[in-house]
Amino acid sequence: MSDFQQNKLFPFSLKTISLITWVIVAMVVANVSNVTAQQTVVKGRVIDAETGDPVPFVNMVFAGTTIGITTDFDGFYQLKTDLAVDSISASYIGYVTRVKPLQRGKVQNINFQLKQDLVNLQEVVFIAEENPAYEILRNVVRNKNKHDRRNLSAYEYESYNKTEFDINNLTEKLRSKKVFQKISSVMDSLVQIAGEDGKPVLPMFISESISRFYVKNNPKIQKEYIINTKVSGVGIDDGSLTSQLIGSTFQQYNFYANWVNLVNKEFISPIADGWKTYYEYSLEDSLYVGEHYCYKIDFWPKSEQDLAFTGTMWITRDEYALKQLDLSVNKTANLNYIEKIKIQQELVPTEASPWIAGKTRVVIDIGQLTKNSPSMVAKFYSSNKDFVVNKPYPSKFYETMIELDEGARIQPKGYWENNRHDSLTATEKNVYMMIDTLKNIPVVKTFTDVVKTAFTGYLKMGKFDLGPYVRSFANNEVEGIRLGIGARTNIDFSDRWILQAYGAYGFKDEKWKYRFAADYIISRKPWTKVGVETRRDMDQVWLLNDDLENGSIFFAFSQFGNITRPFNHLENTLKFETQIRNGLTQKVTFKQHDFSPLFPFQYYEDPGNNESAIGSSFSTSEISLETRFAKDEIFIQNDNNRVSLGTLKWPAFTIKYTHGFKGFLGGDFNYDKLNVNVTQSLKMGFFGVSRYSLSGGYIFSQLPYPLLKAHIGNESPFYTPIAFNLMDFFEFVSDRYASLQYRHSFEGFILNRIPLMKKLKWRLVANANILYGSLRDENLNVALPDLDENGVEIPAFRTFGNTPYIELGYGIENIFKVIRVDAFHRLTYLDTPDVRKFGVKISFQFIL
Known part of the structure; x- marks a missing residue:
């Protein structure tokens, strides 16, 4: 082809074509860049x-x-x-x-x-066709066993927990008060905690912990090994007690269970087996949540005062597993002091199918006690990772349910920056800074000391605690005005030795009373302690009962007014306690006791021989073996004390055997006693909570009545669950007995359904106290009849016939949130003219 022909077909030269090509490419690039720039x-x-x-x-x-x-x-x-x-x-x-x-x-x-908005979900009405959420819920329930972590043989994970308490609603009127002026100046000098649109808050406590959490199922046993903790709080020390309470043990929420325990109340789960009875549902959407395509379902309780949730849950389409939840409990629920609870949880699947909470956040708004008082916000955050499933350890591994590493409160440099699951926000860093400033303000330190003294009964003064204050004053017919003072050492003095002393003086009997005690902690793992004590005091015969604590308020109240069969005594005690294994504790106690009555009392020194010498005072020497088994009891160590938080599900059994030695250290009698007790709390969902104590005992020997079983009566106007509330002090004595003390709190089950009553949030309670006992003639005849100054016989006590003692009670708690009133009817042993057939008792309690 000729050049002319080529030019006719291709009017542009190669140079021109190249130039055009570059222009086109540049335009495309420019256009792409422009698109990117506009994104x-x-x-x-x-x-x-x-x-x-x-x-x-x-x-x-x-x-x-x-x-x-x-x-x-x-x-x-x-x-x-x-x-x-x-x-x-x-x-x-x-x-x-x-x-x-x-x-x-x-x-x-x-x-x-x-900003939060009070939104009332509108009623959803489904006409002709079934609610589309119902079929999804049915599939969720069918697949619960597959996804519930309780069906794993075992699981474990690393857990990071963060807790924060803040005071909010600090009004200008409150901040203007003199006591708050120094606090307000601190708040004004720091960045506002909540942020640009938030309210000013006063942080009081923040903590972090990292632990390894282990669970073994069927039967369930668990263990938390706390690796490290960081605690900063106003009036709260970074002590061993706090370090154990901020871990994963108390942040367990399983919504696959029918009932979820929250603030010590039982809430019905939105995927409970009886879901349709308690909730309304609405299928709102279907969408991807991460890698899982989910149904989004809103739900709300049918009765606004029920302990139930309002919120949203996301259910996976393929497996019908619970992926995540956003729940709230509003102030209309039958709860005290709580304005709102919000729970958010994200679950992750394990290699064995069940899902475990990966992250959980709980926020609790605690309302104002009065119009001008501040309120509080409690925040809990938990993050779990490194899951291991179906690899259980031997049962012995789980013996200590909460174990604190010896170096847990030591803060290596950079530890938290490298180990916390999520970095602290700027807000949380401000919280730490503000707390460090607040806790050094004198007025704050004084206030927190007063609060701690009110709760513990002791005032901390360096290495010593002064108290208990409940035994500092009494006034009765024997001692007149009684003044007392006591003290004990704390962990700052020693982490092994606990020394205690108490002294009191009665201005009428002009006698000194005292108590000295020393305990030594041999081991904290397993818990093992030995102690000695000597005590000289004035007591009453009916108080010779192991069910009463010497430092309790009920015991202190008994020191006022008329005294029933008083006596002076000297008591020396040697005791040993050890934890054999998880849930099993053994105590051994040796006690020597001198008894000197202050009332007319005589007995045959050789029981059964009416011609033997007659005495009025006596001494005993005895040894007691006490075994307690509580399968899932949680213990924590509070500095130098071991504190029980109760059992989760199973009953607690206690068996005690006592043998008295005649002739050993002045003991006047040989005797044998046996006592058995079973206690348990039964959570019944919407029906409330039942608590029972079942006891039985037998005294095999002949003894004067001060050494028999004196059942606890209650002549005070105050209700106490350990007493028979219409029985007089020292009314019944037995040497063999069985008793049942049953209490039931209906929560809001009944009164919530009454329109005029539900706004008051009152709650019904019921009581049943039944006691059957007997006294063998051989014990009845050991003591001579008590005679007054004129030689007239004084009835000492009553004995049981063929009828048990029965009293039934009913009442209302939560009156003004703190008052409980119980009415009791005594149904048996009504034959004496001054018997109390009916009585009303009052008590004060702080309950949610």
């Missing part, structure tokens, strides 16, 4: 304006589009689009929707603070 990217975090906490599951949407995402569990989000957008909205049920402007075509951070 809008927004990321940030959503928090609660009042508490400063992250808000998960919030709908983040570019306004005017369908492009959106939900915030993750920690409130973070990221969105991008090529569309022309100018604003982004954040919306979620229970919060006021908020819209913020954005800059188109840029990468930017936009954070939101959402």
Whole structure:
């Protein structure tokens, strides 16, 4: 082809074509760059304006589009689009929707603070067809066993827990008070904790802990090994007690169970077996949550005062597993002092199918006690990782349910920065700084000391505690005015030795009373302690009962007014206690006791021989073996003390055998006694909580009546669960007996259904106290009849016939949130003219 022909077909030269090609490429590149430059990217975090906490599951949407995402569990989000957008909205049920402007075509951070909004869910009516959420719920219940962690043979994980307590609603009137002026100046000098739109709060406590949590099922036993803790609080020391309470043991919420324990109350789970009875449901959406396509279901209780939840849950479409929840309990529920509870939980699947909580957040708003008083917010956060399933350890491994590493309170440099699961927010760093400042203010230190003294009964003064204050004053017909003072050492003195002393003086009998005691902790793992004690005092015969604690308020009250069969005594005790294994404790006690009556009392020194010498005073020497078995009892160590938090499910059994030695250290009698006791709390969901104590005992020997079983009566106007409340002091004595003391709190089960009553939040209670005993003639005849100054016989006590003693009671608790009133009817042994057939008792209690 000729050059002319080529030019006719291709009018552009190769040079020109090359130039055009580069221009086209440049235009394409420029266009792509322009598109990239115009893409809008927004990321940030959503928090609660009042508490400063992250808000998960919030709908983040570019306004005017369908492009959106939900915030993750920690409130973070990221969105991008090529569309022309100018604003982004954040919306979620229970919060006021908020819209913020954005800059188109840029990468930017936009954070939101959402204000809470009281939203009442509208009633949803399904006509003709079944509620579409019901079939999903039925499938969830069918698959519960597959996904419930209780069906694993064992599981374990590393747990990071964070706890914070803040005081809020600090009104200007409160801040203007003189006592708050120095505190207010501290608050004004620091960054406001809640943030740009939040309310000022006063942080009081923050803690962190890292532990390894172990569970073995069937039967369930658990163990938490606390690796490290960090505690900062106003009036709260970084002691061993606090370090044990902030771990994972007390942050367990399993919504696959029918009932969820929260603030020591039983709440019905939204996926309980009887879900349809308690809740209404609405299927709102279906969407991806991470890798799982989920159904989004809203739910709310049928009765607003029931202990139930309002919220949203996400159910996986393929497995019908619970993926995440956002729940709240509003102030309409039958709870005291609590305005609102919010729980958010995100679950993760394990390799064996069951799902375990990966992250849990709980926020509890504790309301104002009075109009001008502040309120409190309690926050709990738990993060779990490194799951291991179906690899149980030997049962001995779980013997100590909460174990604190010896170096747990030591803070190696950089430890928390490298080991906490999530970094601290700027807000939380401010909390630490503010607490360190507040706790050094003198007025704050004084106030916290007063509060701790009121709760413990002791005032800490360096290495010693002064008290207990309940035994500092008494007034009765024998001693007249009685003044006393006591003290004990604390852990600052020694982590092994506990020394105690108490002295009192009666201005009428002009006698000194005293108590000296020394305990030595041999081992903390297993708990093993030995102690000695000597005590000289004035007591009453009916108080010779192991069910009463010498330092209890009921015991202290008995020191006022008329005294029933008083005596002076000297008591020396040697005791040993050890934990044999988890739930099994053994005590051995040796006691020597001298008894000197202050009332007419005589007995045959050789029981059964009416011609033997007659005495009035006597001595005993005895040894007692006490075994206690409580399968799932939780113990914590409070400095130098071991404190029981009760059992989770199983009853606690106690068996005690006592043998008295005649001739040993002045003992006047040989005798044998046996006592058995079973106690348990039974949680019955909406029906309330029952508590029972079943006891039985037998005294095999002949003894004068001060050494027999004197059953505890109650002549005071106050209710006490350990006493028979219409029985007089020292009314009944036996040498063999069986008793049942049963209490039931209906919570709001009945009164919540009465329109005029439910706003009061009163709660019904019921009592049944039954006692059957007998006294063999050989013991009845050991003591001579008591005679007055004129030689007239004084009835000492009553004995049981063929009828048990029965009293039934009913009452109302939660009157003004703190008062309980019980009415009792005595049904048997009504034949004496001054018997109390009916009585009303009052008590004061702090309950939620």
